[in-house]
Amino acid sequence: MTGADVVVVGAGPAGLACAVTAVRHGLTVDLVDAGWAVGGQYWRHPAPVEGADGAGAVTAGEVAHLHHDLPTYRALCSRLEEAVAAGRARTFLGHEVWTVGRRDGGWEVAATQRRAAGGRHAPGGGELRVAAPALVVATGAYDTSLPFRGWDLPGVMTAGGLQALLKGHAVAAGRRVAVAGSGPFLLPVAVGLAESGAEVVGVYEANPPTRWGRHLPAVARNVAKLAEGAEYAAALARHRIPLRTGRMVVEALGTDRVEAVTVARLDATGRPRPDGRTTVAVDAVGVGWGFTPVVDLAVTAGCATTRTDDGRHVVAETEGRTSVEGVYTAGETTGVGGAALALAEGERTAYSVLADRTGHDPDAARLRHLDRRIAALRSFAAAMAQAHAVPAGWVDATAAETLVCRCEEVPRAAVDHALRDREARDARQVKQLTRAGMGWCQGRVCEAGCRALVADRIGRPDRSAATERLVAMPVRMRDLLGTP
Amino acid sequence: MTALTTFRFDDRDVPYRPGQSVGAALTACDIRSWRTTPREGRPRGLFCGIGICYDCLVTVDGMPNQRACLVLAADGMRVTTQEGVGER
Numbered sequence: 001m002t003g004a005d006v007v008v009v010g011a012g013p014a015g016l017a018c019a020v021t022a023v024r025h026g027l028t029v030d031l032v033d034a035g036w037a038v039g040g041q042y043w044r045h046p047a048p049v050e051g052a053d054g055a056g057a058v059t060a061g062e063v064a065h066l067h068h069d070l071p072t073y074r075a076l077c078s079r080l081e082e083a084v085a086a087g088r089a090r091t092f093l094g095h096e097v098w099t100v101g102r103r104d105g106g107w108e109v110a111a112t113q114r115r116a117a118g119g120r121h122a123p124g125g126g127e128l129r130v131a132a133p134a135l136v137v138a139t140g141a142y143d144t145s146l147p148f149r150g151w152d153l154p155g156v157m158t159a160g161g162l163q164a165l166l167k168g169h170a171v172a173a174g175r176r177v178a179v180a181g182s183g184p185f186l187l188p189v190a191v192g193l194a195e196s197g198a199e200v201v202g203v204y205e206a207n208p209p210t211r212w213g214r215h216l217p218a219v220a221r222n223v224a225k226l227a228e229g230a231e232y233a234a235a236l237a238r239h240r241i242p243l244r245t246g247r248m249v250v251e252a253l254g255t256d257r258v259e260a261v262t263v264a265r266l267d268a269t270g271r272p273r274p275d276g277r278t279t280v281a282v283d284a285v286g287v288g289w290g291f292t293p294v295v296d297l298a299v300t301a302g303c304a305t306t307r308t309d310d311g312r313h314v315v316a317e318t319e320g321r322t323s324v325e326g327v328y329t330a331g332e333t334t335g336v337g338g339a340a341l342a343l344a345e346g347e348r349t350a351y352s353v354l355a356d357r358t359g360h361d362p363d364a365a366r367l368r369h370l371d372r373r374i375a376a377l378r379s380f381a382a383a384m385a386q387a388h389a390v391p392a393g394w395v396d397a398t399a400a401e402t403l404v405c406r407c408e409e410v411p412r413a414a415v416d417h418a419l420r421d422r423e424a425r426d427a428r429q430v431k432q433l434t435r436a437g438m439g440w441c442q443g444r445v446c447e448a449g450c451r452a453l454v455a456d457r458i459g460r461p462d463r464s465a466a467t468e469r470l471v472a473m474p475v476r477m478r479d480l481l482g483t484p
Numbered sequence: 485m486t487a488l489t490t491f492r493f494d495d496r497d498v499p500y501r502p503g504q505s506v507g508a509a510l511t512a513c514d515i516r517s518w519r520t521t522p523r524e525g526r527p528r529g530l531f532c533g534i535g536i537c538y539d540c541l542v543t544v545d546g547m548p549n550q551r552a553c554l555v556l557a558a559d560g561m562r563v564t565t566q567e568g569v570g571e572r
């Protein structure tokens with residue numbers, strides 16, 4: 001097979017559903033993902049190790065209990081394997097796409113190969129280029145983080161990071177762990193840790209459950225989500241994990257690693273109260289404020305983005321079509337909504353690609369079903385974003401010396417100075433004045449904090465454009481030049 | 485479960501299970517940091533766990549700036565604490 005009809009970047013629920021649907025309707029697909037197993041974040045699996053090296057390896061079976069809806073995952077995997085066997089699909093795992101560009105009227109992705117298991121003997125790197133008339137960007141999301149005192153201590157992680165260690169490596173990040181931030185995602189993380197033998201000292205959810213009260217219609221359209229919530233509530237009780245709402249971690253304490261966290265109650269305006277703070281001993285803590293869509297490759301391809309109410313950039317699309325011909329998207333890139341929505345969007349986007357490529361009119365009843373499902377799940381996602389917003393007083397959990405940018409070690413005082421004395425008015429100006437966002441992660445981690453500080457200063461959201469990262473992943477020159 | 489496979493981290497042997505990343509194996513061994521920051525010399529380890537944040541940079545087989553959360557552990561691999569930007 002040379003040159004597929006579609007190249008899909010991202011093998012999470014969205015990319016998988018898209019690839020499998022496209023193949024089922026006669027298209028050929030190249031599927032590229034940085035991970036060693038398909039499944040993305042939701043269905044993250046250990047890197048498969050084969051043969052003699054496999055003794056004692058972490059197996060998919062031992063992390064199965066952490067997963068949901070595995071039959072769907074397995075069905076997608078076996079359809080993909082059949083397609084590969086039939087020469088209808090190729091998978092390029094362990095490949096990080098660092099850029100995309102136009103090629104022969106279509107799109108080309110450039111990726112570098114990661115070193116495989118035991119791969120220190122393999123030639124380092126190696127470059128992949130695959131081109132196709134249609135490109136699907138299904139690159140998902142990563143945890144949104146905000147600075148707080150001590151958040152740069154080792155042992156302080158994102159909530160998703162705790163989950164990735166569990167699902168991908170069968171490792172609990174600590175023996176006594178706190179989980180904090182906001183959103184229903186904190187619950188499976190806490191339960192997974194407890195099931196893996198860790199003591200979860202508490203789930204500190206910043207928002208009171210009453211915030212959901214305004215969104216009952218959205219909940220009513222998504223009863224499955226209610227059942228899921230009840231399931232987690234029961235699991236928390238079973239593991240005796242305290243769920244404390246209206247609270248946030250305001251400080252991580254320790255010298256060279258986290259030893260404790262300080263938890264504060266939030267007042268009605270979302271400010272941490274000075275009284276009644278408690279300090280809890282932990283050896284790890286995971287904090288998550290929801291997720292930030294990975295829009296870099298779409299931005300590089302020239303796709304328009306929009307901002308959600310909570311200020312996150314998402315790829316603008318209709319039925320999976322972006323503003324650029326031949327470029328499509330699905331899943332968290334269109335707005336964070338979780339795995340069920342990502343699956344539905346992945347399938348929907350495949351039908352759009354199919355219609356555009358072949359003029360073939362797909363199953364109208366299925367399309368109607370998908371569109372209804374996507375609308376319902378998006379209404380739930382919108383309600384969730386509001387019910388689990390970052391509390392207004394988050395900044396009180398920082399001190400002048402708290403690092404905002406972890407890479408370049410830029411303290412909040414420097415950002416304050418840029419905002420107050422140098423009149424920076426958006427995250428880009430803050431970056432130019434302070435270097436916040438110029439380090440290895442290219443601002444992925446500190447952008448949320450910088451934008452929130454700007455918003456606090458100017459009294460409205462920082463509406464500046466999405467950061468352009470021309471290189472989606474730092475690449476080594478030797479990989480580009482193809483030398484070992 | 486006993487791991488039969490090990491890699492070297494500075495002056496100690498760290499057991500790992502095939503398929504685990506260097507960062508996961510170190511965490512399982514209660515080692516939380518393997519890098520010091522260029523400016524303030526502060527310790528760092530895993531943060532995002534998925535290759536986004538670059539906090540977990542470490543030197544592997546002499547090559548600096550490898551993401552410990554992604555690099556799969558291998559038998560006999562030499563992992564060393566990375567100081568600052570990692571150039572000696």
Ligand SMILES: Cc1cc2nc3c(=O)[nH]c(=O)nc-3n(C[C@H](O)[C@H](O)[C@H](O)COP(=O)(O)OP(=O)(O)OC[C@H]3O[C@@H](n4cnc5c(N)ncnc54)[C@H](O)[C@@H]3O)c2cc1C
Nearest residue numbers: 010012013014034040041042097139140142160331332342
């Ligand atoms: C760390 C983490 C853990 C999570 N765990 C859960 C969970 O346990 N339960 C839950 O309900 N939700 C979880 N989520 C939320 C998650 O966003 C959704 O549940 C779901 O996985 C979204 O599906 P998706 O297909 O849109 O994206 P993803 O599942 O994120 O898939 C995107 C894929 O794209 C790949 N990718 C991205 N950029 C590139 C690139 N440049 N080159 C190559 N490949 C690339 C990634 O490797 C990934 O496999 C988690 C999110 C994160 C960040």
Ligand code: FES
Nearest residue numbers: 533535537538553
């Ligand atoms: S922990 Fe974030 S890149 Fe490794």
